[in-house]
Amino acid sequence: MSMKKYSEKAPDQGRKKLPSVNRGASVLERDDFDAGPTNLDCIEPGLWLGNLTAATDVETLSRLHINHILTVDSCPLPRKITMLPGVKTKFIQVTDTPREDLLSHFAEALDFIKAGQETSVVLVHCYFGVSRSATIVIAYIMKKHNLSYEEAFQRVKERRRFVGPNPGFQSQLRLFELMGFQIDKHNVQFRMFRLQIAADQVKKVKILPQSCVDVMKSDPNLITVRPEPLVYRCRKCRRILASASNLLPHVKKEKPSWVDDKWTKEDHSTLALCSETYFVEPIVWMTCVTNNLQGKLHCPKCNSKLGSFSWIMGCQCPCGSKISPAFYLVPSKVEWSNMVQNVQVTL
Structure with a gap:
């Protein structure tokens, strides 16, 4: 040709x-x-x-x-x-x-x-x-x-x-x-990328558009055949709130960015990851995040206050890192557990 x-x-x-x-x-x-x-x-x-x-x-x-x-x-x-x-x-x-x-x-x-x-x-x-x-x-x-x-x-x-x-x-x-x-929808960078795209859209139209509903992750409290072993529960009523895979890591005093390929490394032990605040992906039990720019997060079972979210302002972690958008759980309000309870038994 x-x-x-x-x-x-x-x-x-x-x-x-x-x-x-x-x-x-x-x-x-x-x-x-x-x-x-x-x-x-x-x-x-x-x-x-x-x-x-x-x-x-x-x-x-x-x-x-x-x-x-x-x-x-x-x-x-x-x-x-x-x-x-x-x-x-x-x-x-x-x-x-x-x-x-x-x-x-x-x-x-x-x-x-x-x-x-x-x-x-x-x-x-x-x-x-x-x-x-x-x-x-x-x-x-x-x-x-x-x-x-x-x-x-x-x-x-x-x-x-x-x-x-x-x-x-x-x-x-x-x-x-x-x-x-x-x-790869499990890739941390891709998840961060999609969350940033969703935040941009929410800022424009004031609600989460249908094109971005993929950022809302499934409820880990639902019965499943292969549940994740490590979960975060409400400290008051023990309701499962998030799985370990829902956490979005950040390095102390650094603003996380999806363009940073450090997150592709399987071993994060060399990174100074912060655990002072649990930043997570939006999960379907957080019903208020789809039609509000910011607000409080409450346990869907006992209504205890768990944390906050903001699509527009983000959040300043005590470590000095600025996270935006931000969906966070206060560590004192939740507890982690490796006891598998939401498993479906099949014969």
């Missing part, structure tokens, strides 16, 4: 965008088709990376036999493209901001590219073809060829010289590498 570049002109990222418009109850359309001339580059046989103009250039799509188009943008493609016979499209709605969650879309995006590349030709695009779509293509190259982020980035950049994922997307690609090119 020809490696011809249809435009060597770099996208004008300083170009003023016109606002997108909403012409329906839930259908977004855009007015800002001003991403410059048709611009796309062949990353490898069957995979192209380009801008919005390329994705709407019917002649170019036909000439290159592109019949799979992945849009990673704030608005979908116009119907004149999505309704083209023989063309399969997929739309992932994200903005080009460092705190946007693109990582959670990797699996569906990479599956779409793989299926398309195996049978035809795929174009991945965003507005300029620089950040969002480049992030997806880099992730695909990482997984397909078992490459590190840096190696995959260089490979893509050799084909399209002005690719540049924003800093947040770069960190998400590095986390993708650390998780072995898949989403």
Whole structure:
């Protein structure tokens, strides 16, 4: 396949965008088709990376036999493209901001590219073809060829010289590498990442949106076949409140961050972990956290005060570490136990 570049002109990222418009109850359309001339580059046989103009250039799509188009943008493609016979499209709605969650879309995006590349030709695009779509293509190259982020980035950049994922997307690609090119929901960094994304959303809409309900963990008090051996219970009524896996570690006097890969180490014995306050993930018995920005946490059985939570202000631990968002249990109000009680006996 020809490696011809249809435009060597770099996208004008300083170009003023016109606002997108909403012409329906839930259908977004855009007015800002001003991403410059048709611009796309062949990353490898069957995979192209380009801008919005390329994705709407019917002649170019036909000439290159592109019949799979992945849009990673704030608005979908116009119907004149999505309704083209023989063309399969997929739309992932994200903005080009460092705190946007693109990582959670990797699996569906990479599956779409793989299926398309195996049978035809795929174009991945965003507005300029620089950040969002480049992030997806880099992730695909990482997984397909078992490459590190840096190696995959260089490979893509050799084909399209002005690719540049924003800093947040770069960190998400590095986390993708650390998780072995898949989403590991048990990974501490990923859990911290999703919690930060949820906090950003709660600050905007004042409630926990449906897209972030995965941060609410199941109630460890429920009967289960394989309960965790170490749990934290209400000191007054002994109701199980959290499992050891629900705890979010932090180092004394340090603000924890999901971009810090120290949490990927299996052995945390070398870290000065703090236990002065038990910071945990939000758990479903904390019903008040889904529709309040901050408040108190009470035992769901005896109503004893256990701690507090805050999506917006966070909490200052006595050790000096600032945690945000924060869901914490006061150690004097709870006790830990390794007595398994919530086990389901099966015959």
